[in-house]
Amino acid sequence: xxxxxxxxxxxxNQPQLAENIGAVARVMANFGLSDLRLVKPRDGWPQxxxxxxxxGANWPLDDAKVFGTLEEAIADLKLVFxxxxxxxxxxxxxxxxxEAAAHLSADVAQGRAVGLLFGGERAGLETDxxxxxxxxVSIPIDERFRSLNLAQAVSINAYEWKMxxxxxxxxxxxxxxxxxxxxxxLLGLYGQLEDELEKAGFYHPPExxxxxxxxxxxxxxxxxxxEQEVRTFRGVVTALSRGRGxxxxxxxxxxxxxxxETSVTEGExxxxx
Numbered sequence: 001x002x003x004x005x006x007x008x009x010x011x012x013n014q015p016q017l018a019e020n021i022g023a024v025a026r027v028m029a030n031f032g033l034s035d036l037r038l039v040k041p042r043d044g045w046p047q048x049x050x051x052x053x054x055x056g057a058n059w060p061l062d063d064a065k066v067f068g069t070l071e072e073a074i075a076d077l078k079l080v081f082x083x084x085x086x087x088x089x090x091x092x093x094x095x096x097x098x099e100a101a102a103h104l105s106a107d108v109a110q111g112r113a114v115g116l117l118f119g120g121e122r123a124g125l126e127t128d129x130x131x132x133x134x135x136x137v138s139i140p141i142d143e144r145f146r147s148l149n150l151a152q153a154v155s156i157n158a159y160e161w162k163m164x165x166x167x168x169x170x171x172x173x174x175x176x177x178x179x180x181x182x183x184x185x186l187l188g189l190y191g192q193l194e195d196e197l198e199k200a201g202f203y204h205p206p207e208x209x210x211x212x213x214x215x216x217x218x219x220x221x222x223x224x225x226x227e228q229e230v231r232t233f234r235g236v237v238t239a240l241s242r243g244r245g246x247x248x249x250x251x252x253x254x255x256x257x258x259x260x261e262t263s264v265t266e267g268e269x270x271x272x273x
Contacts, residue, residue, distance in 0.1 A: 022053025029057035
C-alpha cells in the first residue's frame with residue numbers, strides 16, 4: 001500500500017507502561033498497522049520492556065515516533081478519532097469501532113492520512129484532547145465493567161479496520177472445494193440405501209415408506225456430497241449390509257445346528273423305547 005493510502009496511525013497519548021506499548025505494537029502488527037506515535041511516554045523512549053512485550057512485532061516499535069505534544073503528533077492527519085469510554089463535554093459524533101473503521105477507510109481511499117487516538121492507562125483522554133478530534137469511538141461493552149486495557153482497546157479498533165480491507169479467513173485455512181456429485185451418483189446412493197433398508201424392515205408401517213424416503217433423501221441432498229463422499233457412503237452401506245448378511249447367516253447356522261441336535265436326541269430317545 002502506498003504512503004498515500006496508508007492504514008490509520010495509532011497515537012498513544014501519555015502512555016505509562018512499556019509493557020502496554022509493546023502489547024499495542026503486537027496487536028497493530030496482527031492487523032496490518034505499523035505507524036505508532038507516542039506523546040510524552042511517562043518513562044521516556046525507547047524502553048526495552050516494550051520490545052519484550054511485543055513478542056517479535058518489532059517494526060511498529062522500531063519506527064515509533066515520539067512527540068512532545070498531541071498537537072504535533074496529529075498535525076499531518078486529515079481525520080482523527082478519539083477512543084474513550086468516558087462521556088466528556090465535547091459534542092462530537094460517536095461511532096462504534098465498526099462504524100469508525102468504515103469512515104476511516106473512506107478517507108484512506110481518498111489518500112488522506114488518518115489516525116486513532118488512545119489515552120493513557122490511568123485516566124484516558126481529557127476533554128481538551130478529544131476536542132482536537134473529529135469524532136469519538138466508543139466500544140459497546142457491558143455497563144457493569146467498562147474498563148479495557150490499552151492493548152485491548154487498540155485490538156478491537158484495529159480488527160475492525162482490518163475487516164474493511166480483508167474480511168476473509170487466513171488463506172492457509174482455505175482449500176479447494178471439490179465439485180459436488182452429479183444427480184445420477186446421488187440417485188445410486190439413494191437406491192442402494194433404500195434397498196438395504198427395505199431388506200432390514202426399516203419402512204414400518206409400509207404406507208409411510210414414501211415420506212420416510214423423502215426424509216432420508218433431503219439431508220443427503222442438502223449436504224451437496226462430492227463424488228468421493230458418495231463412494232464413501234456407498235461403501236458404508238455395503239459394509240453394513242454384508243455385516244447384516246453375516247449375522248443372518250450365523251443365526252441360520254445356529255438354528256440348523258440346533259435342529260440337527262434335536263433330531264439326534266429324539267432319535268436316540270426313540271431307540272431306547
